[in-house]
Amino acid sequence: MNNRRILHVDMDAFFASVEQRDNPTLLGKPVIIGGAQDSRGVVSTASYEARRFGVHSAMPISEAKRRCPSGIFLPVNGAKYREASRQVFTVFRRYSPLVEGLSLDEAFLDVTGCETLFGPAVKIAEKIKFEIQSEVGLTASVGISYCKFLAKMASDMEKPDGLTIIQPEDLQTRIHPMPISKLWGVGKKAAPQLERLGIKTIGDAARMDLHTIRRYVGSLADHIYSLAQGIDSRPVEPFHVRKSIGQEVTFAEDIGDIEFLHTTLLSQSETVARELRQRHLEAKTITLKLRYPSFQTITRSQTLFEPTQLDDILYQSARVLLEKCELKSHDKVRLLGISVSGLAPERVQQQVALFEEAPEKPHNLMKAVDLIKDKFGERAITRARLIKNKQKP
Numbered sequence: 001m002n003n004r005r006i007l008h009v010d011m012d013a014f015f016a017s018v019e020q021r022d023n024p025t026l027l028g029k030p031v032i033i034g035g036a037q038d039s040r041g042v043v044s045t046a047s048y049e050a051r052r053f054g055v056h057s058a059m060p061i062s063e064a065k066r067r068c069p070s071g072i073f074l075p076v077n078g079a080k081y082r083e084a085s086r087q088v089f090t091v092f093r094r095y096s097p098l099v100e101g102l103s104l105d106e107a108f109l110d111v112t113g114c115e116t117l118f119g120p121a122v123k124i125a126e127k128i129k130f131e132i133q134s135e136v137g138l139t140a141s142v143g144i145s146y147c148k149f150l151a152k153m154a155s156d157m158e159k160p161d162g163l164t165i166i167q168p169e170d171l172q173t174r175i176h177p178m179p180i181s182k183l184w185g186v187g188k189k190a191a192p193q194l195e196r197l198g199i200k201t202i203g204d205a206a207r208m209d210l211h212t213i214r215r216y217v218g219s220l221a222d223h224i225y226s227l228a229q230g231i232d233s234r235p236v237e238p239f240h241v242r243k244s245i246g247q248e249v250t251f252a253e254d255i256g257d258i259e260f261l262h263t264t265l266l267s268q269s270e271t272v273a274r275e276l277r278q279r280h281l282e283a284k285t286i287t288l289k290l291r292y293p294s295f296q297t298i299t300r301s302q303t304l305f306e307p308t309q310l311d312d313i314l315y316q317s318a319r320v321l322l323e324k325c326e327l328k329s330h331d332k333v334r335l336l337g338i339s340v341s342g343l344a345p346e347r348v349q350q351q352v353a354l355f356e357e358a359p360e361k362p363h364n365l366m367k368a369v370d371l372i373k374d375k376f377g378e379r380a381i382t383r384a385r386l387i388k389n390k391q392k393p
């Protein structure tokens with residue numbers, strides 16, 4: 001397994017870099033993506049200039065504003081980032097059929113079999129970086145190693161615009177001194193727990209007494225023990241299927257108005273259904289998430305009789321699910337969202353239409369709406385007017 005050549009590519013400050021690319025007056029400035037300055041939302045990402053002020057992903061916008069008063073705060077523009085992502089993945093697929101996307105901005109590529117065609121892995125990495133820069137106008141960092149774990153660690157080591165190779169002999173010198181929290185799969189909860197057990201670095205994990213640690217953290221012990229020794233035989237899986245698609249919003253002020261909640265659900269249903277159609281998927285289950293001002297959070301799910309990718313069906317079931325939450329007249333809502341799961345490739349609608357005339361119509365209508373949005377933008381055509389000032393963008 002040690003003779004594989006795996007690349008991990010991760011875009012640098014992805015959302016922020018797209019904004020800087022499209023508006024050069026933002027270059028070199030602290031750009032913070034996530035929401036309006038007075039919103040209660042969180043930071044999606046920050047440019048490297050903003051990171052110097054201590055701003056990072058998942059930080060409340062209010063805290064980011066405090067740390068970086070000169071920051072330029074911009075809303076998330078999902079359609080734009082998805083398009084940049086599509087272009088970046090097109091570059092990846094030129095160099096290997098084995099591309100496993102982990103998110104919009106990162107992927108593993110197994111280029112083991114591709115070296116005779118394109119040259120050694122490091123040359124492939126250089127070409128990918130060059131093409132992303134010249135065709136998409138963005139920088140990426142690439143890690144190269146013989147397994148996924150080390151390739152992923154490597155891409156993070158010289159960000160931004162990095163290219164890092166980790167050979168088996170680099171494990172002890174470059175990986176083992178790193179804090180345990182950097183190890184893939186060790187979350188915010190597990191890291192302090194492991195530290196209390198004396199495992200502070202990745203090297204400590206490689207030397208730990210597996211039987212003892214297993215008693216405290218279960219199978220996580222086995223996982224980190226192998227990775228810390230540079231053992232990771234997981235293949236690059238190109239057909240990694242998304243398990244769910246969702247949309248949620250934290251309101252700028254808590255909402256008690258049921259009409260407003262319905263309007264929010266309609267907008268979310270439209271966005272989620274559009275993403276399903278863009279990905280040629282249908283969903284079987286819809287889940288509604290609702291958070292009260294007390295932070296108590298509830299979810300309600302419904303499995304549909306037939307999988308769907310239509311706005312109306314998602315909206316109708318979202319309303320039914322909201323009713324199941326049994327909101328009282330004085331109740332207020334802090335966060336509302338829907339997500340769909342049970343995803344499967346879309347069935348060919350024309351076949352359905354051969355037998356029944358009706359189902360074809362909503363599909364055709366939605367495809368026409370999609371075409372208009374593709375051409376003129378997400379807001380070119382909407383069904384209901386959103387009361388924007390109540391919502392985090």
Ligand code: TTP
Pocket residue numbers: 010011012013014015016043044045046057058105106159160
């Ligand atoms: P990351 O690759 O984690 O971050 P990044 O690309 O912004 O910066 P880096 O150079 O460190 O890789 O995530 C990719 C995008 O995903 C990021 O630009 C915004 C989005 N994102 C969120 O919306 N919320 C989050 O909490 C994180 C971590 C990312």
Ligand code: MG
Pocket residue numbers: 010011012013014105106
């Ligand atoms: Mg990134």
